[in-house]
Amino acid sequence: MSGLKIAIDGPSGSGKSTLGKALAQRLCIPYVDTGAMYRAISWAVDDAGLNDDVEQIVAYVQNLQLKISPDSARFQVWVNEIDVTDWLRQPDVGRMAAKVATIKEVRAWMVPLQRAAAIDGGVLEGRDIGTVVLPDADFKFYITSDESTRMLRRAEQMGHKEVVAEVVSDVHERDRVDSTRKHSPLRPATDAVHIDTSSQTVAESLGLMLEEINRQ
Numbered sequence: 001m002s003g004l005k006i007a008i009d010g011p012s013g014s015g016k017s018t019l020g021k022a023l024a025q026r027l028c029i030p031y032v033d034t035g036a037m038y039r040a041i042s043w044a045v046d047d048a049g050l051n052d053d054v055e056q057i058v059a060y061v062q063n064l065q066l067k068i069s070p071d072s073a074r075f076q077v078w079v080n081e082i083d084v085t086d087w088l089r090q091p092d093v094g095r096m097a098a099k100v101a102t103i104k105e106v107r108a109w110m111v112p113l114q115r116a117a118a119i120d121g122g123v124l125e126g127r128d129i130g131t132v133v134l135p136d137a138d139f140k141f142y143i144t145s146d147e148s149t150r151m152l153r154r155a156e157q158m159g160h161k162e163v164v165a166e167v168v169s170d171v172h173e174r175d176r177v178d179s180t181r182k183h184s185p186l187r188p189a190t191d192a193v194h195i196d197t198s199s200q201t202v203a204e205s206l207g208l209m210l211e212e213i214n215r216q
């Protein structure tokens, strides 16, 4: 299966990371979490004290050195040789990432890095993979699930046992920003296979994806 390029997109909490990792493991190909790449540069932007000045953010980002290890067991990201992996899941990094990811020049800088990561094949997971990063991917999946399921998954990721107001506002705000931004908004590619994971186990959704891949 080497050389195979698989695009996975969908909103936060849809289950796309879990499925992306499982699929990459099953097919023995690299896994690239493109959201973590946006989170990493956003962490750096915040660390540098840059908040709202788009020109400054763009100039700063264009001089960053971003390195990844495309491994489904532990996807790691370095910014200017600093391993930032453990800091990326914090909610404020996610909010900052959604904001930084709206900037056209930042996306133009990021997309070639993501394409390079997939040069020998891999599962790339994000928001614009099927539409922009890998329009010629061998397979494209668009993962969704109903809002209450996404809220619960997000709560778990954020370390809560139940859905609390912080989770609701986080999910709503990220959905709004990611799907309404002007450049590369979250959209299913026209040729993507849609999978609704609301009432499926991981094994069931993964089974559907593998069926699709093995069919061709």
Ligand code: DC
Residues within 6 Å of the ligand: 012, 034, 035, 036, 038, 039, 094, 097, 098, 099, 101, 125, 126, 127, 128, 129, 174, 178
């Ligand atoms: O998947 P995630 O929550 O780690 O993504 C963090 C943010 O990065 C998300 O709000 C949208 C943005 N993102 C993007 O714009 N394009 C991608 N391919 C991946 C993520």
